[in-house]
Amino acid sequence: xxxxxxxxxxxxxxxxxxxxxxxxxxxxxxxxxxxxxxxxxxxxxxxxxxxxxxxxxxxxxxxxxxxxxxxxxxxxxxxxxxxxxxxxxxxxxxxxxxxxxxxxxxxxxxxxxxxxxxxxxxxxxxxxxxxxxxxxxxxxxxxxxxxxxxxxxxxxxxxxxxxxxxxxxxxxxxxxxxxxxxxxxxxxxxxxxxxxxxxxxxxxxxxxxxxxxxxxxxxxxxxxxxxxxxxxxxxxxxxxxxxxxxxxxxxxxxxxxxxxxxxxxxxxxxxxxxxxxxxxxxxxxxxxxxxxxxxxxxxxxxxxxxxxxxxxxxxxxxxxxxxxxxxxxxxxxxxxxxxxxxxxxx
Ligand code: NAP
Ligand code: ZN
Ligand code: ZN
Numbered sequence: 001x002x003x004x005x006x007x008x009x010x011x012x013x014x015x016x017x018x019x020x021x022x023x024x025x026x027x028x029x030x031x032x033x034x035x036x037x038x039x040x041x042x043x044x045x046x047x048x049x050x051x052x053x054x055x056x057x058x059x060x061x062x063x064x065x066x067x068x069x070x071x072x073x074x075x076x077x078x079x080x081x082x083x084x085x086x087x088x089x090x091x092x093x094x095x096x097x098x099x100x101x102x103x104x105x106x107x108x109x110x111x112x113x114x115x116x117x118x119x120x121x122x123x124x125x126x127x128x129x130x131x132x133x134x135x136x137x138x139x140x141x142x143x144x145x146x147x148x149x150x151x152x153x154x155x156x157x158x159x160x161x162x163x164x165x166x167x168x169x170x171x172x173x174x175x176x177x178x179x180x181x182x183x184x185x186x187x188x189x190x191x192x193x194x195x196x197x198x199x200x201x202x203x204x205x206x207x208x209x210x211x212x213x214x215x216x217x218x219x220x221x222x223x224x225x226x227x228x229x230x231x232x233x234x235x236x237x238x239x240x241x242x243x244x245x246x247x248x249x250x251x252x253x254x255x256x257x258x259x260x261x262x263x264x265x266x267x268x269x270x271x272x273x274x275x276x277x278x279x280x281x282x283x284x285x286x287x288x289x290x291x292x293x294x295x296x297x298x299x300x301x302x303x304x305x306x307x308x309x310x311x312x313x314x315x316x317x318x319x320x321x322x323x324x325x326x327x328x329x330x331x332x333x334x335x336x337x338x339x340x341x342x343x344x345x346x
Contacts, residue, residue: 001021001022001024001133002019002020002021002022003019003020003021003022003131003132003133004017004018004019004131004132004346005017005018005019005020005059005127005130005131005132005346006018006059006060006130006131006320006323006346007020007057007058007059007127007130008047008048008056008057008058008060009056009057010056010057011047011048011049011054011056012048014324015047015060015130015323015324015327017320017346018057018059020057020059020127020131022127022133022134022135023124023135024135025070025071025072025135026072026137027072027073027074027075028072028074028075028137028138028139029071029072029075029135029136029137029138030068030070030071030072030075030078030084030135030136030137030138030141031068031069031070031071031133031134031135032064032066032067032068032069032084032086032133032134032135032136032141033066033067033068033069033132033133034064034065034066034129034131034132034133034134034343034346035065035066035067035150035151035342035343036064036065036066036150036151036154036340036341036342036343037061037063037064037065037128037129037130037131037154037340037341037343038061038063038064038129038154038155038157038158038159038185038313038315038338038339038340038341039060039061039063039185039323039326039327039330039338039339039340039341040060040062040063040155040158040159040185041184041185041186041246041330042062042088042158042269043060043061043062043128043130043327044246044327044330044331045246045269045271046058046060046115046116047060047327050271051269051271053116054116055116055117055118055125056116057125058115058116058128059115059127059128059130059131060115060116060128060129060130061114061115061128061129061130061131061341062086062087062088062113062114062115062128062129062157062158063085063087063129063154063155063156063157063158063159063340064085064086064087064114064128064129064134064154064157065083065084065085065144065150065151065153065154065157066083066084066085066133066134066343067081067082067083067084068080068081068082068084069133071138072138075138076138077138077141078138078141078143082143083143083144083146083150084141084142084143084144085141085142085143085144085153085154085156085157085303086114086129086134086136086140086141086142086157087114087140087142087157087158087161087293087299088105088111088113088114088157088158088293089104089105089111089112089113089114089140089293089296090112090113090114090119090126090136090137090140091111091112091119091120091137091140092104092107092109092110092111092112093107093108093109093120094139096108096109101295102295102296102297102298103295104295104296105292105293105294105295106292112126113126114126114128114129115127115128115129116128129343130320130323130341130346131343131346132343132346139296140296142157142296142299142300142303143300143303144303145303145304145306145307145308147307147310148306148307148310148312149312151315151317151340151342152312152313152314152315152340153303153306153312153313154313154315154340155185155189155312155313155315155338155340156189156302156303156306156311156312156313157299158293159185159186159188159189159313159338160189160193160302160303160306160311160313161293161294161298161299161302162186162189162267162291162292162293162294163186163189163190163193163194163242163244163267164189164193164294164298164302164305165291165293165294165295165298165302166242166265166267166289166291167190167193167194167197167199167240167242167265168197168298169289169291170240170263170265170289172194172197172199172239172240173197173198173199174197174198174199175198176199176200176239176240177199177200177201177202177237177238177239177240178190178194178199178200178201178202178238178239178240178241178242179201179202179203179204179234179237179238179240179241179242179254179257180194180201180202180203180204180219180241180242180244181204181205181225181241181242181243181244181245181254181268182204182205182206182243182244182245182246182268183203183205183207183210183213183214183217183337184244184246184330184333184335184337184338185313185335185337185338186242186244186267186268187203187205187242187244187337188217188313188314188337188338189313190242190244191203191214191217191218191219192217192218192311193302193305193306193311194218194242195218195219196218196305196309196311199240200220200221201218201219201220201221202219202220202221202222202223202234202237202238203217203219203221203222203223204223204225204234204241204254204257205222205223205224205225206224206225206226206333207333208224210222210336211224213314213336213337217314217337225253231253231256231257234257235256235257236256236257236258236259236260236284237257237258237259238257238258238259238262239258239259239262239263240258240262240263240264240265241254241257241258241262241263241264241265242265242267243264243265243266243267243268244267244268245268245270246268246269246270246330247268247270247272248270248272248273248274249270249274250275251264251266251274251275251276252275252276252277252280255277255280255281255286256280258284258286259284260284260285260286261284261285261286261287262284262286262287263286263287263288263289264286264287264288264289265289265290265291266288266289266290266291267290267291276288313337313338313340314336314337314338315337315338315339315340316335316336316338316339316340317339317340317341317342318339318340318341318342319341319342319345320341320342320345320346321345323341326339
């Protein structure tokens with residue numbers, strides 16, 4: 001079936017309306033009528049091919065919420081009308097050690113990205129959520145708690161799980177101090193989720209204009225990274241810092257803020273290498289940890305956690321024709337705190 005979408009036809013052009021083909025649902029497929037699609041900074045990296053891995057045309061969008069419109073005859077987990085989501089992955093090998101452990105994001109053969117990638121047949125291009133419908137195999141579809149606002153729940157599918165997963169992995173909890181570096185889409189979810197785990201959260205931001213929001217998002221404190229006095233006060237302060245910055249920046253400053261044996265959790269994916277001064281690691285036995293989204297099982301756990309605690313993203317809803325403008329604002333760090341596209345406008 002032909003559906004409407006917005007696509008980057010090449011890495012240099014703005015996104016434009018574009019028709020794409022969605023497959024007829026197979027026996028284990030779910031056809032979803034998309035209601036809302038979040039804009040992740042990864043969409044910008046991919047649409048502009050900044051990581052050098054995108055296949056064009058790129059129809060971005062991996063924070064997808066909608067309702068089930070049709071199910072294949074072997075689908076057991078979902079019913080027509082149910083509210084569901086799709087995140088960053090639509091398939092994986094399902095047989096390697098990582099897949100068997102529910103860590104499909106670390107699949108030995110590479111997971112199939114929701115967009116800009118090839119299906120496991122090696123031929124069919126995947127298209128993401130900036131469109132009216134998507135067809136996804138049921139094992140990669142998530143249940144969205146019905147008590148959550150569906151538009152504000154969409155960003156949980158990437159920004160939510162990408163911050164939830166490493167914070168769970170390191171065992172963040174009461175009595176611990178978490179710094180959140182960069183207050184954008186991922187950063188503001190790290191604040192909300194970190195606070196829900198009982199940690200004392202401090203926002204570490206380059207934007208003074210975001211100071212007023214830090215407390216309402218759930219942070220105990222805010223510090224401006226460009227202010228040397230504030231940074232001095234926080235030396236050796238944090239158990240963990242989650243770094244969500246989308247571009248090249250100084251990670252040595254962040255290491256200095258960690259306690260002995262503290263961990264810098266890297267989720268921001270700058271296309272340029274970051275400079276690491278090893279002494280900031282060596283002298284207090286500090287650590288660095290990378291983390292990629294989260295597995296399907298953990299994504300469902302995160303959604304249920306958010307349902308229970310009433311956690312959603314703080315969003316600005318836009319029409320599809322504003323996508324390119326939204327990208328420019330995100331690059332300037334001016335989103336508060338996630339753009340979500342109303343799928344009726346595709
Ligand atoms: P975003 O909403 O644009 O937020 C990024 C924030 O970083 C900005 O709001 C800004 O916060 C800060 N920043 C500081 N200097 C910047 C600069 N030169 N350019 C851009 N931002 C700057 O982005 P996002 O959607 O949260 O994504 C953040 C990064 O994580 C991206 O690189 C994205 O690709 C990556 N990502 C990784 C994973 C993963 O699995 N590891 C998953 C999703 C996304 P302040 O104004 O507070 O300084
Ligand atoms: Zn993302
Ligand atoms: Zn695998």
